[in-house]
Every structure is written in structure tokens, then in C-alpha cells.
Amino acid sequence: MTKIEVNGRAHELRADPATPLLYVLRNELNLNGAKFGCGMGQCGACTVQLDGKPVFSCVTPLAACAGRKVRTVEGLGSAARPGKLQAAFIEHQAAQCGYCIAGMIVRAQALLDKVPHPTDEQIRRHMEPNLCRCGTHHRILAAIRAAAGEPA
Structure with a gap:
């Protein structure tokens, strides 16, 4: 089980620690803002923040996020209340x-x-x-x- 914080909310995830963070965000947490672009960390469509620094979530394994804070576009505002x-x-x-x-x-x-x-x-x-x-x-x-x- 991997524990991470996403947009201020704690999560305990059962996904394989080698699973790219992008897939965990989209498939496990239903946070679909980050997009799959190239799958190689070269385009930035999947960018999220990890402890305040931008990372390509398509090449960042879940294990690298254990005990850390993830921030996605959904954590910056909403359609009704944009940041x-x-x-x-x-x-x-x-x-x-x-x-x-x-x-x-x-x-x-x-x-x-x-x-x-x-x-x-x-x-x-x-x-x-x-x-x-x-x-x-x-x-x-x-x-x-x-x-x-x-x-x-």
C-alpha cells in the first residue's frame, strides 16, 4: 500500500508501486486533468507537481510519490471557481x-x-x-x- 497526498487529501493506494502516477491519478482517483501525451516525459501534457516541483506523471512511478504531496490542475481551481x-x-x-x-x-x-x-x-x-x-x-x-x- 502506498500513501500519498493529492490536492490536500490523503490516499492509500493498492496499485503496483511501479505504476506511473498518471495512471493512478486518472484510473484510481478519477482526476483526469493530466493527459497522456507521449508517455516518455517529453511533451508535458501529464505535468503535475510533486512537493511543489513540476514532474511528468507518465514517467514518475507511484513509489516515488510515497509520503509526498501531489498537486494536479484540479487542485488549483474548478470550472465554477477557477484559480x-x-x-x-x-x-x-x-x-x-x-x-x-x-x-x-x-x-x-x-x-x-x-x-x-x-x-x-x-x-x-x-x-x-x-x-x-x-x-x-x-x-x-x-x-x-x-x-x-x-x-x-
Whole structure:
């Protein structure tokens, strides 16, 4: 049995410790925000926070999460009450297909939690591991700047 905390709630999971965290979140906990993209930790659609740091949940085994805190996009707000960053993504129409957005928001939130007013260079460098195949990068950057209280 593996004990983890997800979005502030404790869970005892019977899944095989080698199971990727992404599958545990989606199949065991019904948290479907993180998406399966490449399955190799190269696209970022599956990004969640582990103890405040962004990780690719598709290549992070459940065992690596034992006793640690996981935060998913569902832990940042909801459709009815979006968090500040989620609201900025909506306002700036940062999503086109929407597939990468949960991972983008989770990674961006990790940056803003650490650096409340990042520079454009810090944002670009931090967001680089996550891909948007639709090409909305400029709107994503504008949304992050707006959530940080900077001019979009």
C-alpha cells in the first residue's frame, strides 16, 4: 500500500508501486486533468507537481510519490471557481485544443509559487519542457504574465 497526498487529501493506494502516477491519478482517483501525451516525459501534457516541483506523471512511478504531496490542475481551481492562473488562461484564450493546458497551468503555477513576478526569460525557460502543438505559446505567456500581475 502506498500513501500519498493529492490536492490536500490523503490516499492509500493498492496499485503496483511501479505504476506511473498518471495512471493512478486518472484510473484510481478519477482526476483526469493530466493527459497522456507521449508517455516518455517529453511533451508535458501529464505535468503535475510533486512537493511543489513540476514532474511528468507518465514517467514518475507511484513509489516515488510515497509520503509526498501531489498537486494536479484540479487542485488549483474548478470550472465554477477557477484559480487566478486558470482564469488568466481563460481570459487570454490560451487554449486552442486544450490538450496541453492542464500541464501548462500546473507547470506555470509551480513557477509563480516560487517566483511571484518572473521575467519573460524566466517564464520561457521554466515553461520550455511543455509543448503546445497548436502554437498558442504567446497567449500562454501573456496569461502567465497577467496572473503574475504584469502587463500581458
